[in-house]
Structure formats: structure tokens, C-alpha cells
Amino acid sequence: QIVINHTIIKELDLYTVKIEDLTFEVDFALRCRRDDYIHAFVSYFSVDFSKSHKKIGFTTSPEAPYTHWKQTVFYIRDYLTVNAGEEIKGTFHVKPNTRNRRDMDFNIHVKFEGQYSKLDECISYHMR
DSSP states (O other): OBOOOOOOOOOOOOOOOOOOGGGGEEEEEEBOOOSEEEEEEEEEOOOEEETTTSSSEEOOOTTTTOSSSSSEEEEEEEEEEETTTEEEEEEEEEEEEEEEETSSEEEEEEEEEEEOOEEEEEEEEEEE
């Protein structure tokens, strides 16, 4: 169940993307939709094939119809108790892994100060 709004982390043009474009850092702000608990952040991708004769695409959004592609789940160490309207801020940092170029390293710094819980931490993830 989705508790917070969506935000675009990065847009890439597959015709022009360079290796150095895969290392980036983005600040984010997410607004809570309702009173609930947050255990993780979820990332997904959307693709538009805009250069074909008929524009087609798909998304792996958890709110979209099922595809065989999945979302990536970034669990936090402890859950957050949030109220509607509260805001979670942070920084999302991505870079290719130095030992295996197909792997990705993520660092997510989360800062939240709500009525019932607080969080200010950086969590590292490794995707294979």
C-alpha cells in the first residue's frame, strides 16, 4: 500500500546516456497521504519507446497493472509512524559498484521529524 506521493529521481535518455550519468545525487521530499506506518521506500521505472512508429511504453509502478518487472524495495531499519501531510526529506545517491560495473550502490539519507517518530540516518544498499 502506498503511503506517500511519488517523485521522479532521475530521467535518462537511452539514446544519449553516458556512463558518468549513472552516478548522481538527488534531494527528495515526499508528502504522506494518510496516517500510517512506513517500513520501506520503493523505486520503480517507467519506459517510453518514443522513436518507434507507434508510441508504446510501460511502468513498473506499484499502482500500475502487473508486469514481470518488479520494484526495488529499500527497507529502513525501523518503521516510521507518519501522519497525513507530514514530509519525509532526504538525498538519494546512486553509483555503479567499483568491483562489478553491473552492480549498483545506493546511499539514501532520510530525515524525518514527525509527531510520533523521528529519523535522521544514511542507509547503504548494494544491488546485484
